[in-house]
Each structure stands twice: as structure tokens, then as C-alpha cells.
Amino acid sequence: MTTTLGRTVVGAARDRPCTLVVCRGCCCGNARKHPRADHEGQLERLRVAAAESGGSVAVRTTDCLGPCGQANVVVVLPSSEGRRRGGRAVWIGWAMGDACTDDIVRWATDGGPGIAEPPPALELQVVRPPGEERRGARGRGRARA
Numbered sequence: 001m002t003t004t005l006g007r008t009v010v011g012a013a014r015d016r017p018c019t020l021v022v023c024r025g026c027c028c029g030n031a032r033k034h035p036r037a038d039h040e041g042q043l044e045r046l047r048v049a050a051a052e053s054g055g056s057v058a059v060r061t062t063d064c065l066g067p068c069g070q071a072n073v074v075v076v077l078p079s080s081e082g083r084r085r086g087g088r089a090v091w092i093g094w095a096m097g098d099a100c101t102d103d104i105v106r107w108a109t110d111g112g113p114g115i116a117e118p119p120p121a122l123e124l125q126v127v128r129p130p131g132e133e134r135r136g137a138r139g140r141g142r143a144r145a
């Protein structure tokens, strides 16, 4: 157990790695939607990077995350340390091609959100999570104090 800034962190949550959540729903990873992308190769590349990271990077897949128009979507979750330093989940859209995959791997192995800055090209692909868009839409038009 570790106590940090008045919060107690127990067990696995203390050491959670930077985690790449790779969407593989109806559109992401679908060769009919994106026939020129090597979806399997991308996933394999991410898994190899995680295996070689010594536990600092993890990869998992998920069903549709929502923003199919921005497929392939990869969400980069901060490690426990990254979260303690203020890092939050970053959603990457149009995550296809070797250069993008390399940038995601580089960022995650450098520490990910809260620890390392994302490569500049990756910053251009950051998309808002669906829930954030809804909250933003509700908040539009409100008067500011």
C-alpha cells in the first residue's frame, strides 16, 4: 500500500501500466471499411511493444467505443504514476499506418499521459471522447460568470 498526497493506493492500481485500449468494433480494424490498413499488423506491433516494455505498457482490445467516423480509435490510458501526475485518457482517432502506430508506441513507452508529451503528429489526431462531446454540447450557450 502506498500513500500519496493523502490518497491511499492499494495493490494493482498502484502499478497500473500505460494501457492502450485498441478499438476493434464494427469499424475499427475492419478491412472492409479501411482496406488499405494493416489492422492485424498494427495490433501485433502494439502487442510486441507491450511485451517488450517490461510491464510498463499494456494492450487490450475493446468493442466499439463510439466515434466510428474516426476509426481506428486507440485510447491511451495513463499509468498509475501518470494519473497521479495529472494525466488523463487520450483518445486517438484515425490511428492507422506505421507512422501513427510508431508514435503511439513511442509515447506509451516514454510513459504516456501525465509523464511524456505525445509526438506532435499524434496530437493532431486527438479526438474528444463521446461523453465529453455530449457534456460540451450541454454546456454550450450557458452564460459565464
Ligand code: FES
Pocket (backbone or CB within 6 Å): 023, 024, 025, 026, 027, 028, 063, 064, 065, 066, 067, 068, 069, 071, 072, 073
Ligand atoms: S468501431 Fe471503433 S469507434 Fe466504433
